[in-house]
Amino acid sequence: MPTQFVHFPENQPLAMDAGVLLAPLTIAYQTYGTLNADKSNAVLICHALTGDQHVANIHPVTGKPGWWGTMVGPGRPIDTDRYFVICSNVVGGCMGTTGPTSLNPATGKAYGLDLPVVTIRDMVRAQAMLIDHLGIDQLFCVAGGSMGGMQVLQWAALYPERVFAAMPIAAAARHSSQNIAFHEVGRQAIMADPDWRGGRYIDQGIKPHKGLAVARMAAHITYLSDEALQRKFGRRYQDREAPTFSFDADFQVESYLRYQGSTFVERFDANSYLYVTRAMDYFDLAEDYGGVLANAFKGSRTRFCVTSFTSDWLFPTADSRAIVHALNASGASVSFVEIETDRGHDAFLLNVPELFATSRGFLEAAARARGIAPKVKSS
């Protein structure tokens, strides 16, 4: 199914943390599977920094499979034969939801940096507007990795009655100093590109491709582990037997990074990169609850499944453990799995059987508790 759009008019604005009302608002989303009669089987997937709504279908720009096709689909852990899966592009994104490339009605041009700065809570509020629009009171599950996991936590805190089960994966309840630092490097790389033009590049028919590629390259290193890079590339040369004594991409890891940079700019907008990284930087869930994370989940009846990966140094297990401690302190139901892998933060997107088994088991138990009918086996 192609991307669907819902347009919220002037009289249904998004109330943003920046203190302004954003209207009109468009939300672009994909759905998979069928909503059941009592609307109890809806799963909301929240995407990460550079993700989008194309979870489990061929991406319209890249032509590649959806970013979580291993996790979501018929017979997959988030089984679209059983659940109605929804994923919307975040506010501030660049795949159809209102973002810096959207038309600013006040000027008739692209927003650029005139779009108010977006927060994780703004993203979640907009998703709630979509869920209202779809007539769904309670989501069976909200799931996501990395920034998606931040949204999962924000959903559980902001709308506890609307979240039956929650799966934050490789996430954190607040962005660390080191992570803010890496984001700032990416933003400075974009803003240093003269083609960025103070954020007004779209009006001028150009794009800050070089700056965005550098930002992507720096970030990409943080998604992998030292061990994984050593295993995948080591110090091996790219299509040569010996070093060229030049600044060419002699090493495979250089060639790989350059490729990551150059392909990213074809599908992602530089200003969106600024907005979405900023949303992550500002995320500190405890801050809204007197500095005590457990208060964010006080009285929650949501069941949580928290997952981390041993080699993830961007959102290390300690971050997940802090979430689990807070959930324990608040008396919430939580299971916690740390998965042994050398694949780093990116593991949440990869073929990691233990992640699938954990998610499948958690969702099956939750579905029984929620009274969702078992999948009818096709003969």
Added chain:
Amino acid sequence: MPTQFVHFPENQPLAMDAGVLLAPLTIAYQTYGTLNADKSNAVLICHALTGDQHVANIHPVTGKPGWWGTMVGPGRPIDTDRYFVICSNVVGGCMGTTGPTSLNPATGKAYGLDLPVVTIRDMVRAQAMLIDHLGIDQLFCVAGGSMGGMQVLQWAALYPERVFAAMPIAAAARHSSQNIAFHEVGRQAIMADPDWRGGRYIDQGIKPHKGLAVARMAAHITYLSDEALQRKFGRRYQDREAPTFSFDADFQVESYLRYQGSTFVERFDANSYLYVTRAMDYFDLAEDYGGVLANAFKGSRTRFCVTSFTSDWLFPTADSRAIVHALNASGASVSFVEIETDRGHDAFLLNVPELFATSRGFLEAAARARGIAPKVKSS
């Protein structure tokens, strides 16, 4: 004492790994203390990526103390009342030794990228030319951290008879895939700056400040640990009570990084950054010895003191351990200390008493073995 220079003329070229002869060659260096009568008390300090010869004197450009004033000076672990300390700017650098900003005699303009790519071994060969010039047969000690430690290892492998003692700190015998990746990001940031002009910016009276600042910011994160960033900056705001909902440097860590970038460009050359990072990338000492690191030290009579820091993720303890294993396998004399600190790779430059105690103890024992007269206590 101001920087001294030695000029090697056309008939004394540097034979470079790139297969070319570099001439003329200028080496800029500092010395501290006095060479004793039998020339047995010379210590060569090798500097790191962005260091220079100003180890223990006020830096002529920044006006700040030398980069290793905590380690080198009167009464310091590398005691200039007892030892004659030498430090030269590396080939490819930008503080007086021949590098990309130097005049290319073939064109009458700055070398730019016409300078052959430099290796760690080239740097060491040039240092050996300086040591010859100073009439010193054997160095009492060669010491350095990070890239300086790479040079220490290369010295011990290339000129075993000329190195009585060796102190590689926070170093590695080969640059890892992840480290090559971070360097490549920095180089791409520089080359993406249109003011880089294909490396010919000096001829045009401009400098790629923005690209170099981004490179420095990305690198700087890798010099610190996650814990140190959290302790120093956490999520604290810079001169404000609440976020501004903008792309200003709201967070202290952002402000700090921007400052690091902006001050760096005042003292460092962008092309030198390309050359010196490349030298580190190419470093793989075992490669020259049939892939077996121990062979690099076969029969060595040098005494080694290898030091690493627990929170250093750029040159982690595993890298030092690999060096120690190779030294053990080659039958060399080696002591190994892993120092507990949360300060990351930068710890080698900081006030870390355990590093000073280790270095002092190692050097005193070595000095006794070498027969260097004890320091005369002033009354």
